[in-house]
Structures are given as C-alpha cells and as structure tokens.
Amino acid sequence: MDENNGLLLLELNPPNPWDLQPRSPGELAFGEVQITYLTHACMDLKLGDKRMVFDPWLIGPAFARGWWLLHEPPSDWLERLCQADLIYISHLHSDHLSYPTLKKLAGRRPDIPIYVGNTERPVFWNLNQSGVQLTNINVVPFGIWQQVDKNLRFMILMDGVHPEMDTCIIVEYKGHKILNIVDCTRPNGGRLPMKVALMMSDFAGGASGFPMTFSGGKFTAEETPI
Template sequence: MAKPREPKELREGEVKVTYLTHACMELVLGKKRVIFDPWLKGPAFARGWWLLHEPPSDSLDRLCAADLIYISHMHSDHLSYPTLKILSERRPDIPIYVGDTSRPVFWYLDQSQVKLTNIKVVPFGVWQDIDEHLRFMILMDGVHPEMDTCIIVEYKGHKILNTVDCTRPNGGRLPQNVDLMMSDFAGGASGFPMTFYGGKYSDSWKAQFIKTERKKLLNYKAQLVTSLQPKIYCPFAGYFVEAHPSDRYIKETNVKNSPEDLNALINKHAPDIKTWTPKPGDVLDLGLALKDPKNSEAITNPSASAKIYKDSWDFDLYVDELNSAISSDIFKHQNWIPFYYKWAGFRNYNLVVRMIETDDDFEPLGNCYNYLVDFLDLSFPTKRPEREHSYVEIKNRIGVIRYVVLHGTLWDDLYIGFQNRISRSPDIYHHKFWNHFQTELPLCKPDWDQFLQDEARHTTR
C-alpha cells in the first residue's frame, strides 16, 4: 500500500493478458512484456504431471522475447527446467525475478546444466520499478514462507494480483483495488491420499475424502476472491493431467475442481466480478474490460482450428532420461545407502522407513534394493527394531528414486509426482520427515565422485 498511484485510463491494446498454459501468462504492459511461470515443455514432478493444454505454437518465441520473467517458486510446474533449457540456449541473459525465499528458487541451477546469467533475487514487499509506469512487488506466503510467493504487478496504477499457489498470500494482507486477480483452483497437487494403501485407504474412502477436500478448497478460493472484490478474476495454475499410461489410476482417482465451478460460485456471491475461464491463446484486453465488463471484444479467443488440449507428450524422451539413472555406477555398491542418508542429514526422529524399488506397477523388483532406515540413530538394520516406533513403507519406481538419489533432488518428484506408494503404522503424518526431504535437503548434491573413489580404495584393500 506504500507510495500509491492513482489509476490512469488505459487505451485499447495497452494492457493485454494472454493465457499460454497452466500457470503461464504473458502480460503486455505498454512497451514491456512479462511472463509468469513458464512451463511449456516436458513433464513436472519427474513424470507425474503433464500439461493439459497445448500451448500456442509461438509460446516459446513469446517467452524468449519477454522483457522479464517471474518464477513464483521451485516446484517444477512453475520452475520448468525443460522449458528453461530452451530459453537459456536462445536468451541466457533474460532477467528472471524470484523472491528471497529461505530455500533458493534456483538451488538446482548449477546441476541442471541450464545456463541462465541474469537471475534477480528480490526482497519481499518492495516495489521493483521497471519503467515510469510499470512496477511489481513479490510477496511471501503466510503458510509456506520458505518456498511460495505471489506477485502484484502495477501498470499506470492498475493492479494485477497473481496469488499462484499461495495458501495465505502475504499473510492475508492484500489490496482491495485489484483490477485482475488470478489464482490456483484445482487441488490434486499432493500424493495424499491417492498414493496411500492399506488400512482405511480404500477407493471409496479416497473418493469421499477428495470430494470433501476439493469442496473446501473451492469455497476457500471463492471466499478469498469475493473478499478482495477484483474487477476480473481468472482461475489458472491447475491445468495439468496425469497423462502417462502407468498413472491411469491416479488420473481417474485424483478428481480436481473445475474452473467453471469456481467461477459459478464466485458469480453467485459476487455477480459484479467478471470471471474468465481461459483457453490457450485467449487474450484479455484489460482496458476494454474495465470500461465495459460486458464488452464481448474484451476477450479475444484463438482461431477455431487452434488446438486446446494436448494428446501427445513425448513420454519416452523424458522417462528414458529418468531411467538412465538406473545404471549409474553408484548403485553397484550397497554403501550408497548410508552415504546418501548421511548426506541428507535427517536423524534423531523415532521413525523407521522401508524403501522398496519397484517397476511401474509398484511391484518389487528382483535384485534391487529393499532396505530399512532407522532415523532415530540413522542406522540401517536388517529387521525392524524391537522398541516402539513409527513405521512407513514406501514403494518407489526405480527410475525416479534413483534419479532423485543420484542428483540429490527433493522428494517432491516422488510424493507430489505420484511416483510411490505409501503405507504407515500408525496412520499419522510425519511432518518433520517429509518437510526435510521435500524442502530441507542440502543445496549441493551428494559427492558421488568421492564415494566411488572411497569404494575403489576399499576394494583395493
């Protein structure tokens, strides 16, 4: 709310917002072009998420022509290395802005072999002036300040608020005079409960739980939007699909909210808010929409022949890359297990985990690793200890777990990517364990070169 600017009238075509896919929007603001969260190529979360919509054919050209890019957080449906690889080959010096989160957004950049040279980490709650008319401010999430961010873009006093995936954007302190608001809507971005088995986790229990949780999310998002009273609202950042054939069960089970349902709920409680359910290539002219929300020319749709939904995803290209980790030399030595978990650094917690390598159907593989980790003292027993303890069994697709281990990446690829199956006794959530492996792993990958050298010396002796 500092240094307010009075809104000035916008000319037709002066501010255009184009939906590309998922959470990726292009904003043309006067002479500047801004891109949000470009996920335009490949999967997210290992091989678990794939784009639902076909981006416009010139999306990569638009990305490379941007004046600046905002990336909200490190999850791979927002920070897409397959997309950034193409960008780095064409415009490595493009300014990319991220918030100053405790876990750096680009912590994996050096390992990714993506060469980007102009990443700007900015403090929260401070206006970043781009030109005399354009500025933006990155804000943290009140629930996940270590990772999630959102953004306010202001042009000639007109505010565009993008809350992205934030659960409580800026701790609930948001401006009321927003012209365009966009947020996530779908849900389904968690392994729970779809990947859990045993006990109460029947298909009928999961279906009822998902139905209840999605309704809660729908009502919460509608309440947030109606409380802020933006002139225009757009649900986005939820257009993904579990497209790989091996994830058919997840696709059928993980029912998501529809943008139409959320918009209908908003219209019911706040009929003055104009809602927009975007399709790839849709263009919102903010000036026209503000002058007359009912103006049919305020939103331009792509041609009737434009492809809306994807029907092919290059599965083999990306799955083969993951599976290449299976044959890595480190897995020829069983000592990789204590080396990896000591590197991970989680201990002094009364939890025993059994890790099982499996095929795509989560059937254990012969001659592959099936081992216990006792996180109380970080030991690796051959059987469960006799003391009272919590127990979690995790079946992991072999290509993904070995890729995660080899590169030292976060376990989001396994958990949010639906690449494992989990049972637990007792049936409780171990926040410390999951939070460590999903957000607090060391910033540098394990030193596998040193590991192999040590193993070679031991073999020689």
C-alpha cells in the same frame, strides 16, 4: 521494558507495502494491456511496451513425469519467451520452475531477466546441476516495489503458510493492479490489496505427483498402487 522498568506494549500494525508511493489509476488505451493464458500457470502480460511472463512451464513433464500439460501451449511459445522483458518464477516446484523450458530459452536468450523472491529455500537451488545457463537471475526482497519503467512496477510477497518456498506477485501498470496468488495457501498472511483490476488464482488444491509407485515396507505385491 520502558525506562521506569515498566512493561511497554506495542501493537504492530505496519503499513501495507503496496500503499507506499501510491498511484492513482490512469487512462488506458484499447489494447494497451493484453493478458494471454499460455498454459498451466504461465501467463503472458503485455503492459504498454513491456512484456512480462509468469511461471513458464511450456514443454516436458513435471514431478518426475507424473504431470503433463493439460493445455497445449501456442506454437510460438519460445518466441514469446524470448521477447519478454522479464520473467517471474513463483517457486521451485517443477510445474512453475521448468528446467526443460528454461533450457530452450537459455539457448536463445541466456541473459533474459528472471525475478524470484528471497525465499529460505532458493528457487534456483538446483541451477548448477541442471546445466541450464542463465546469467540474469535476480533475487529480490519481499514487499518492495521493483521499478521496470515509469509506468510499470511489481512487488513479490511471501506466502503465510509456506513462507520458506511460496510467493505471489502484485504487478502495477499506470496505477492498475494485477494480483497473482499462484499456489499460495495464504498469500501475504491474508493481507492483500482491497482493490485490484484483475486477480489470478489457482484452480485446484491438494495436488500430488500421481501416478506414483510405492514398493517394499507395508506395501505387498497385491496392495502396491501404481
């Protein structure tokens, strides 16, 4: 209501957060940016003199032994993780938040900076029970640039369908944007940067923890899927 008891209508059209403090793309030397696929959703980004790793599931199973890695990671995966300046973990599913992988990492470098979004369902809700000793987990708000150095920054965004859990990320190096939508169904509600240098997306949908076992109830001995 306005001061005259009338109805005041407002159209909410907030600016895109990545457009705040804009930067024009700068020149890049050959080899200055290197992006390496390790396995599954794990990517190793070398951006100038910084290294960033996404979703390191590099050892062991996921989803109660229902999933195993399709592609064998490089033999030096642990050294690559230990050399990273920061790690981004998108959400709590065990093919992205891999406690077996993080346990190996924590044994060598427990203070490595790890960044997650401030989701309603915390990414590391089970950290204490896992026994993994990590000491530098950073929960950051959505839609805010996180400055790594003068050339590198990143921003975590929520999913529009599963905002309580899923996130995606924009990484910007010298004005060049890299968008990784990870497992988001509708990343940031469908509002994304129009011009990015590289987009990473999922390759499958509707996944499950197959093979699964059901017993009891309506499942008879003959009908029980295994």
